[in-house]
Amino acid sequence: MKKQQINALTATRGFAALLIVIFHFGLERFPINVMQPFFTKGNIAVSYFFVLSGFIMCWTYQDRLISYSDYIKRRVARIVPLYWFALAAYVAFFTWQHFHHALALDADFRIATLLNIVFLQAYFPHYALLVNGPGWSLSVEMLFYLTFPFFLAIYNKHLRWFYVITITVFALSQALHIYFVLHDNGSNDSWHNFIYYHPLWHINEFLFGMMVCHWFQLLKQRHQWLFPFLLFALMVVTVMYAPPVFHNGLMAPLVLLFIISVAVKQPRILGWKPLVFLGEISYGIYILQFPVYAYWEKLSDKLFGDLNTNAFFYSYLIVLIVVSAICYSVIEQPVRRKINELGKK
DSSP states (O other): OOOOOOHHHHHHHHHHHHHHHHHHHTTTSTTGGGGHHHHTTGGGHHHHHHHHHHHHHHHHHTTOOOOHHHHHHHHHHHHHHHHHHHHHHHHHHHHHHHHHHOOOOOHHHHHHHHHHHTTOGGGSGGGTTSSSGGGHHHHHHHHHHHHHHHHHHHHHHOHHHHHHHHHHHHHHHHHHHHHHHHTOOSOOHHHHHHHHHOGGGGHHHHHHHHHHHHHHHHHTTOOTTOOHHHHHHHHHHHHHTOOGGGGGTTTHHHHHHHHHHHHHHOOGGGGOHHHHHHHHTHHHHHHTHHHHHHHHHHHHHHHHSSOOHHHHHHHHHHHHHHHHHHHIIIIIHHHHHHHHHTTOO
């Protein structure tokens, strides 16, 4: 039986996606620049997505009997169509620049494009961010999808061992990550990309997300002590003073508490339909942010001339949300339905 969507958590996805967009393009814009200590750590929102993904996957599939092939088909239907569309739009833009403005496209760009198509770019640090940078996290997400049935079997049959595995993976991941960060002198981009973007360093976040599912089921009837907005404030303060090592899951225990508190309390404001819809289109906001920025930069210049930086950024943000909403309606939903119906009699 399909479980009901937790709308409050869906809404938080929208805020997390916007936080990442601000991190990439809006740090100097007013009034965002007033809170730069927070927004300059906006990439931590990717960790939030990874933990949330573990929870949603476990919550969705925990009690369902489904074949591995049908499961993979559903995961492909969820992320691949819009991911490939965003990749094609980005590659098309730079190919057009290549032929009309003599922009050089070297072998690295072509190799990175091929790796992006098959979700392997994050495994090769030199290519992790070369084409549609945010796609690296989908390379990580694909690893989660492929290994999830294995972890779910342990979760369902040997919960104690699942906890041992999760805590061990978390401890080893953080110890290695902190060691690598402390010995990173910033002189090698590939080494930096390996430290921050390789899928192996993010499995701990996904496993913590699956733990959220267990704790949510334990605490959903005992929620007097859960205060989502207090935990959110604690997350904001933590992020503001967080060192770089927080990027690969060190905040996962705090994120775990926040997700549980939101899922249990389900604050009314986060159930407001426009915020829930923002969460529903958050995947588009996230994966389309680079191609939309590239196209809007050219188009806005033709339409409005030289916009000031604030006007350009906020107009870009509006365009990104509108494009994401359109893609949600004409690509994500219909293509997902068609793929999910394949093989059905």
